[in-house]
Amino acid sequence: MSKPIYDRVALIGLGLIASSMFWAMKRAGLAGEVTGYARSQATRDTAREIGLCDRVCDSAAEAAQGADLVVLCVPVGAMGPVMKEIAPMLKPGATVSDVGSVKRHVIDAVQPHIPDGVHFVPAHPLAGTEHSGPEAGFAELYDNRWCLLVPVEGSDPAAVAALRALWEGMGANVEEMDADHHDLVLSVTSHTPHLIAYTMVGVADDLRRVTDSEVIKYSAAGFRDFTRIAASDPTMWRDVFLTNKDATLEILGRFTEELFALQRAIRTGDGDMLHDYFTRTRAIRRGIIEAGQDTDAPDFGRGHGK
Amino acid sequence: MSKPIYDRVALIGLGLIASSMFWAMKRAGLAGEVTGYARSQATRDTAREIGLCDRVCDSAAEAAQGADLVVLCVPVGAMGPVMKEIAPMLKPGATVSDVGSVKRHVIDAVQPHIPDGVHFVPAHPLAGTEHSGPEAGFAELYDNRWCLLVPVEGSDPAAVAALRALWEGMGANVEEMDADHHDLVLSVTSHTPHLIAYTMVGVADDLRRVTDSEVIKYSAAGFRDFTRIAASDPTMWRDVFLTNKDATLEILGRFTEELFALQRAIRTGDGDMLHDYFTRTRAIRRGIIEAGQDTDAPDFGRGHGK
Numbered sequence: 001m002s003k004p005i006y007d008r009v010a011l012i013g014l015g016l017i018a019s020s021m022f023w024a025m026k027r028a029g030l031a032g033e034v035t036g037y038a039r040s041q042a043t044r045d046t047a048r049e050i051g052l053c054d055r056v057c058d059s060a061a062e063a064a065q066g067a068d069l070v071v072l073c074v075p076v077g078a079m080g081p082v083m084k085e086i087a088p089m090l091k092p093g094a095t096v097s098d099v100g101s102v103k104r105h106v107i108d109a110v111q112p113h114i115p116d117g118v119h120f121v122p123a124h125p126l127a128g129t130e131h132s133g134p135e136a137g138f139a140e141l142y143d144n145r146w147c148l149l150v151p152v153e154g155s156d157p158a159a160v161a162a163l164r165a166l167w168e169g170m171g172a173n174v175e176e177m178d179a180d181h182h183d184l185v186l187s188v189t190s191h192t193p194h195l196i197a198y199t200m201v202g203v204a205d206d207l208r209r210v211t212d213s214e215v216i217k218y219s220a221a222g223f224r225d226f227t228r229i230a231a232s233d234p235t236m237w238r239d240v241f242l243t244n245k246d247a248t249l250e251i252l253g254r255f256t257e258e259l260f261a262l263q264r265a266i267r268t269g270d271g272d273m274l275h276d277y278f279t280r281t282r283a284i285r286r287g288i289i290e291a292g293q294d295t296d297a298p299d300f301g302r303g304h305g306k
Numbered sequence: 307m308s309k310p311i312y313d314r315v316a317l318i319g320l321g322l323i324a325s326s327m328f329w330a331m332k333r334a335g336l337a338g339e340v341t342g343y344a345r346s347q348a349t350r351d352t353a354r355e356i357g358l359c360d361r362v363c364d365s366a367a368e369a370a371q372g373a374d375l376v377v378l379c380v381p382v383g384a385m386g387p388v389m390k391e392i393a394p395m396l397k398p399g400a401t402v403s404d405v406g407s408v409k410r411h412v413i414d415a416v417q418p419h420i421p422d423g424v425h426f427v428p429a430h431p432l433a434g435t436e437h438s439g440p441e442a443g444f445a446e447l448y449d450n451r452w453c454l455l456v457p458v459e460g461s462d463p464a465a466v467a468a469l470r471a472l473w474e475g476m477g478a479n480v481e482e483m484d485a486d487h488h489d490l491v492l493s494v495t496s497h498t499p500h501l502i503a504y505t506m507v508g509v510a511d512d513l514r515r516v517t518d519s520e521v522i523k524y525s526a527a528g529f530r531d532f533t534r535i536a537a538s539d540p541t542m543w544r545d546v547f548l549t550n551k552d553a554t555l556e557i558l559g560r561f562t563e564e565l566f567a568l569q570r571a572i573r574t575g576d577g578d579m580l581h582d583y584f585t586r587t588r589a590i591r592r593g594i595i596e597a598g599q600d601t602d603a604p605d606f607g608r609g610h611g612k
Contacts, residue, residue: 201587201590206564219495252565
């Protein structure tokens with residue numbers, strides 16, 4: 001057991017990310033007491049039942065009161081209002097962080113409400129699954145995944161170092177990045193792929209000449225990987241696209257341009273262009289496997305014959 | 307052990323699909339002798355080393371000679387020429403089948419070369435992984451996956467029934483489908499998703515402002531699922547797109563239309579539209595899991611922390 005890094009941690013929002021943080025902090029003894037709050041009564045009831053958080057509070061302000069670290073784990077669009085609500089309760093010297101998938105917007109929405117003497121260190125753990133809610137979390141979610149810290153102008157180095165130690169203690173590799181670059185990188189590695197997956201699943205659902213039951217039965221040929229991504233939390237993703245609009249539109253523009261080039265090669269029968277393109281993309285996959293960010297087991301090692 | 311369904315089976319082409327067929331046939335004792343042929347000497351050498359096929363032959367004609375069932379397991383664009391080459395060696399009453407991902411084109415290319423007295427029963431097993439080659443195969447690949455039989459005008463019912471029994475014996479669920487409908491359904495569940503995945507990975511690789519190393523490191527946020535699909539065999543996929551052009555272009559057209567609608571919602575800030583869309587697509591995922599075509603384990607049950 002490590003020595004706790006924070007005596008009191010407050011998790012505001014109790015979905016997949018917060019619940020995994022709780023189990024990961026407990027696994028390594030990183031926090032003394034962990035309080036939690038969720039807006040919905042049902043989520044708070046579930047949290048109490050399954051022992052998620054040492055104390056589940058009935059308001060965000062109550063959960064945040066006296067905490068050394070407050071982590072905002074709510075959808076990106078809710079960060080500003082929640083911060084405003086808890087601001088008066090924060091103890092001097094406390095650190096506020098978040099886990100939002102978009103950083104520029106969160107900084108703009110949260111920072112104006114940070115009281116003097118409170119540190120703000122935005123963060124984004126690059127981990128998740130298609131499941132959401134308080135029961136979806138597990139202690140291993142962050143093991144060997146990246147957590148990006150996005151310190152703002154004047155972030156206190158000691159506060160940044162403590163948060164880094166927390167994430168490393170939860171199993172993550174930590175790196176620092178500028179907010180705008182973060183939003184562009186994530187648009188490529190996460191936001192645009194999600195939008196495209198949602199789109200493809202929407203097309204399949206919508207097509208009159210192919211039934212949903214056919215789509216479902218014959219999904220193993222590639223489509224089912226898209227449906228996993230497109231099963232992620234709708235509120236979270238709505239907020240991501242609305243708040244990372246510029247980078248998303250930029251990458252979507254590049255995507256469409258490229259798709260049209262491939263479409264043209266199909267129409268004109270340019271097999272060499274297609275073959276070259278499909279060969280080039282294999283290298284990226286090899287890089288991901290070598291970097292330990294995915295398994296080389298066929299089909300991600302999904303069980304066969306189940 | 308079942309009684310063999312065919313005394314002699316010839317596999318022409320020895321990649322992932324054929325090698326999995328071999329192991330699956332052996333597992334259940336479905337074939338007496340299995341011969342095999344691959345165009346490349348290296349593949350034939352590997353096959354001999356790992357015991358893939360009872361007899362590896364140095365020509366397609368030699369492998370096909372005397373076989374009760376010949377399965378063409380070559381890229382779709384090579385089916386016609388290979389069929390022409392083996393036609394003179396086929397024994398009367400033999401069945402020719404294939405495993406191509408496109409059916410109309412294969413039928414048009416192969417059927418003219420089928421000798422009188424030989425049966426032709428096209429087929430398509432909806433199974434695969436991102437790995438290719440003779441060493442990629444495993445006996446369980448077809449367990450609980452679908453195999454679509456696409457009988458042609460005048461396919462002999464007994465020949466169709468025997469092939470169905472073979473695929474069922476290899477673990478698959480079998481259904482019959484018309485060639486054109488097959489090509490449209492597969493365009494939705496397989497071909498277009500692959501093209502889109504290839505495109506997204508190409509965009510990421512190409513973007514100057516985000517390095518490949520960033521894309522690789524931070525891929526766990528969604529992108530890595532795309533790279534798995536985009537690591538599939540380039541020759542196979544080139545042929546799929548060139549030979550299922552009409553259906554691919556139709557579905558791509560629908561996809562682009564839908565993507566533009568979502569893009570517009572992002573640009574105009576229409577959160578309700580996005581939220582509704584993202585909620586609707588979750589239902590398809592549930593259907594796939596209930597149908598036993600994917601696992602509900604988070605991240606497909608990929609190992610965490612490896």
